[in-house]
Amino acid sequence: MNGRLAILPHYATITDVARAAGVSVRTVSRVLNKSPKVGEETRRTIEGVIANLGFQPSLRARGLAARRSFLLGVVQGYQNAHVVGVLQHGIVEVCSGAGYELLVHPVSVQDPRLADNLRDFVRRTHVDALVVLPPVSEIAAIPRLLARLSVPSVGIAAVRDPAYPAMLVTAERDAASMVADHFVSLGHRRIAMVTGPMKFYSASEREQGFRIALERADILLPPSYVREGNYSFESGLAAAIGLLSLPDRPTAIFAGNDIMAAAVLKVARDLKIDVPDKLSIAGFDDSDIASMLSPAITTIRRPLIEIAREATRRAITLVEGDAHSLPDHHIALSLIVRQSTAPLGN
Amino acid sequence: MNGRLAILPHYATITDVARAAGVSVRTVSRVLNKSPKVGEETRRTIEGVIANLGFQPSLRARGLAARRSFLLGVVQGYQNAHVVGVLQHGIVEVCSGAGYELLVHPVSVQDPRLADNLRDFVRRTHVDALVVLPPVSEIAAIPRLLARLSVPSVGIAAVRDPAYPAMLVTAERDAASMVADHFVSLGHRRIAMVTGPMKFYSASEREQGFRIALERADILLPPSYVREGNYSFESGLAAAIGLLSLPDRPTAIFAGNDIMAAAVLKVARDLKIDVPDKLSIAGFDDSDIASMLSPAITTIRRPLIEIAREATRRAITLVEGDAHSLPDHHIALSLIVRQSTAPLGN
DNA sequence: CTGAAAGCGCTTACAG
DNA sequence: CTGAAAGCGCTTACAG
Numbered sequence: 001m002n003g004r005l006a007i008l009p010h011y012a013t014i015t016d017v018a019r020a021a022g023v024s025v026r027t028v029s030r031v032l033n034k035s036p037k038v039g040e041e042t043r044r045t046i047e048g049v050i051a052n053l054g055f056q057p058s059l060r061a062r063g064l065a066a067r068r069s070f071l072l073g074v075v076q077g078y079q080n081a082h083v084v085g086v087l088q089h090g091i092v093e094v095c096s097g098a099g100y101e102l103l104v105h106p107v108s109v110q111d112p113r114l115a116d117n118l119r120d121f122v123r124r125t126h127v128d129a130l131v132v133l134p135p136v137s138e139i140a141a142i143p144r145l146l147a148r149l150s151v152p153s154v155g156i157a158a159v160r161d162p163a164y165p166a167m168l169v170t171a172e173r174d175a176a177s178m179v180a181d182h183f184v185s186l187g188h189r190r191i192a193m194v195t196g197p198m199k200f201y202s203a204s205e206r207e208q209g210f211r212i213a214l215e216r217a218d219i220l221l222p223p224s225y226v227r228e229g230n231y232s233f234e235s236g237l238a239a240a241i242g243l244l245s246l247p248d249r250p251t252a253i254f255a256g257n258d259i260m261a262a263a264v265l266k267v268a269r270d271l272k273i274d275v276p277d278k279l280s281i282a283g284f285d286d287s288d289i290a291s292m293l294s295p296a297i298t299t300i301r302r303p304l305i306e307i308a309r310e311a312t313r314r315a316i317t318l319v320e321g322d323a324h325s326l327p328d329h330h331i332a333l334s335l336i337v338r339q340s341t342a343p344l345g346n
Numbered sequence: 347m348n349g350r351l352a353i354l355p356h357y358a359t360i361t362d363v364a365r366a367a368g369v370s371v372r373t374v375s376r377v378l379n380k381s382p383k384v385g386e387e388t389r390r391t392i393e394g395v396i397a398n399l400g401f402q403p404s405l406r407a408r409g410l411a412a413r414r415s416f417l418l419g420v421v422q423g424y425q426n427a428h429v430v431g432v433l434q435h436g437i438v439e440v441c442s443g444a445g446y447e448l449l450v451h452p453v454s455v456q457d458p459r460l461a462d463n464l465r466d467f468v469r470r471t472h473v474d475a476l477v478v479l480p481p482v483s484e485i486a487a488i489p490r491l492l493a494r495l496s497v498p499s500v501g502i503a504a505v506r507d508p509a510y511p512a513m514l515v516t517a518e519r520d521a522a523s524m525v526a527d528h529f530v531s532l533g534h535r536r537i538a539m540v541t542g543p544m545k546f547y548s549a550s551e552r553e554q555g556f557r558i559a560l561e562r563a564d565i566l567l568p569p570s571y572v573r574e575g576n577y578s579f580e581s582g583l584a585a586a587i588g589l590l591s592l593p594d595r596p597t598a599i600f601a602g603n604d605i606m607a608a609a610v611l612k613v614a615r616d617l618k619i620d621v622p623d624k625l626s627i628a629g630f631d632d633s634d635i636a637s638m639l640s641p642a643i644t645t646i647r648r649p650l651i652e653i654a655r656e657a658t659r660r661a662i663t664l665v666e667g668d669a670h671s672l673p674d675h676h677i678a679l680s681l682i683v684r685q686s687t688a689p690l691g692n
Numbered sequence: 693c694t695g696a697a698a699g700c701g702c703t704t705a706c707a708g
Numbered sequence: 709c710t711g712a713a714a715g716c717g718c719t720t721a722c723a724g
Contacts, residue, residue: 361717407719
């Protein structure tokens with residue numbers, strides 16, 4: 001059935017190295033695992049042979065023997081390819097530095113068989129740890145399942161869940177408050193919001209942070225000024241049309257992500273409402289599009305690369321150290337002011 | 347050093363299944379590998395036990411024994427997170443269906459040690475096959491290295507390279523011709539282009555396709571009307587400023603990707619040049635941003651998901667079938683006309 | 693149609 | 709500081 005098997009390349013094995021160096025396999029293994037109990041000269045000889053042969057220990061053989069796979073998994077949703085792409089790069093970077101490889105496992109938040117799917121993935125691959133990205137990280141069953149399977153996991157989310165052995169908590173509520181303060185400081189009073197899907201913490205945290213900061217400034221966010229979107233451009237269009245055709249239309253709109261902010265900008269342009277003279281717009285994510293629109297969009301930046309690196313470091317610490325859990329790590333976000341927000345025009 | 351090893355979960359193994367089913371390990375293995383030589387009743391018993399125990403065969407043990415890893419790798423560059431993200435989803439989808447997992451391996455096109463890096467990756471992980479995305483796929487050394495390592499690879503690129511056992515060739519030259527024809531049909535004669543980095547085939551193919559189609563319409567693309575960018579927004583800004591401050595400025599501009607098209611749009615707006623009344627703009631990629639700008643950008647769509655799926659199917663065919671190479675697969679692209687292009691205003 | 697044995701390439705107690 | 713043996717969880721000829 002597979003004629004190629006016959007001509008598979010015979011990569012150098014640990015046995016080849018041992019023979020060439022005139023030592024036992026055990027000693028080569030010690031060098032690979034940086035055991036201190038190897039003579040300096042022996043070590044140097046072996047390292048020379050390894051370099052010569054271009055020997056790379058087989059991860060699966062190491063894994064089988066050592067009960068470690070040297071594989072990390074990233075569990076991600078299907079939305080927001082840009083955010084996922086950037087996070088992945090940060091994760092892979094730290095993985096490579098530490099001798100791990102990265103397996104991607106996209107799942108659908110709606111999938112009723114998600115738990116089984118994830119369990120089978122863990123059993124098949126024996127990943128050493130998982131990094132769970134938002135919004136999948138918010139599904140309460142996931143960290144609990146992973147705990148039962150004894151696989152360390154690091155969650156990245158806007159709200160802490162004690163079921164994760166380690167978490168990176170992004171201060172999205174505070175960030176949304178910063179947007180509100182920014183609008184208020186520009187003199188706006190009629191302020192509205194397009195939220196993400198309120199079933200996600202990311203959306204409800206942003207909404208609450210925004211609302212609370214406005215209340216501190218004695219500004220109400222009436223129901224007619226709050227529209228729920230689902231983070232898509234289309235939902236942003238619908239929400240914006242609703243808000244901007246109100247008799248008493250807002251002078252500032254905060255969208256729960258940049259994509260919906262782009263939609264608000266488009267609707268404003270179609271309605272000949274000048275941005276930022278007649279309408280200020282802010283988004284969330286600092287995705288590439290925010291700076292490519294004109295006017296460029298004021299937004300909230302999450303330090304994605306740093307988040308990814310830190311999450312991965314923690315995952316590896318959980319695998320290699322002897323702590324079963326790590327304290328939460330809080331990530332502060334920052335407001336990036338661009339041309340889409342301005343003082344309220346007379 | 348690692349206290350947790352002691353409490354590692356004992357996932358069910360093939361031995362557990364064999365014992366519970368009262369058969370030999372060999373027979374369970376036959377069921378796992380869908381061998382026809384198993385009695386119907388025996389098979390059913392074993393399948394029942396497997397479901398009961400939630401048994402999942404360990405990929406690494408299978409791999410070690412069968413000289414297969416059930417791992418596919420995707421080699422990707424660092425740019426264009428959106429395109430990479432979409433392609434990855436298509437790849438994973440087909441992988442899962444066929445029992446493979448996906449390992450991501452980002453590399454830098456500039457890295458002088460790229461070949462060694464990739465070789466070590468292949469030796470460590472024993473991936474069964476690789477899918478190589480553009481622009482990494484254009485580096486001539488890569489398919490040749492992979493051939494020496496006897497690992498099947500599928501390249502995705504704008505130009506065929508016979509060193510790949512299988513290729514998906516995207517008809518980017520033809521697509522660029524379609525943009526030129528579109529401009530011409532709208533009455534434009536002063537037509538310019540912002541190219542990608544000309545060291546990449548993706549960029550030179552687009553440039554040539556565009557130029558050739560214009561020549562067919564007796565329109566010249568003078569040197570002053572061609573600016574080289576590097577696919578980034580900033581490079582697009584610089585190119586657009588150059589083109590739009592020309593005494594005889596163009597009435598239509600084709601940008602080598604949507605990001606640079608967005609930059610052209612921004613510069614036009616800053617210079618109060620109405621799009622599309624005074625200037626038509628087209629991009630390439632149909633990335634999410636193309637439809638989010640206003641006016642929405644006319645662009646070329648690559649069927650990314652279908653490309654990813656087809657590449658993965660071919661990779662798996664190379665692994666499981668007995669063909670050492672497959673005929674090239676050509677992918678036609680399509681022109682998506684939106685609001686950024688219009689008949690030449692008087 | 694089914695099974696006992698060897699082996700994939702490593703690591704890990706156990707000796708020395 | 710170094711080595712011979714067993715074993716990780718599977719598959720693969722080889723027998724029957």
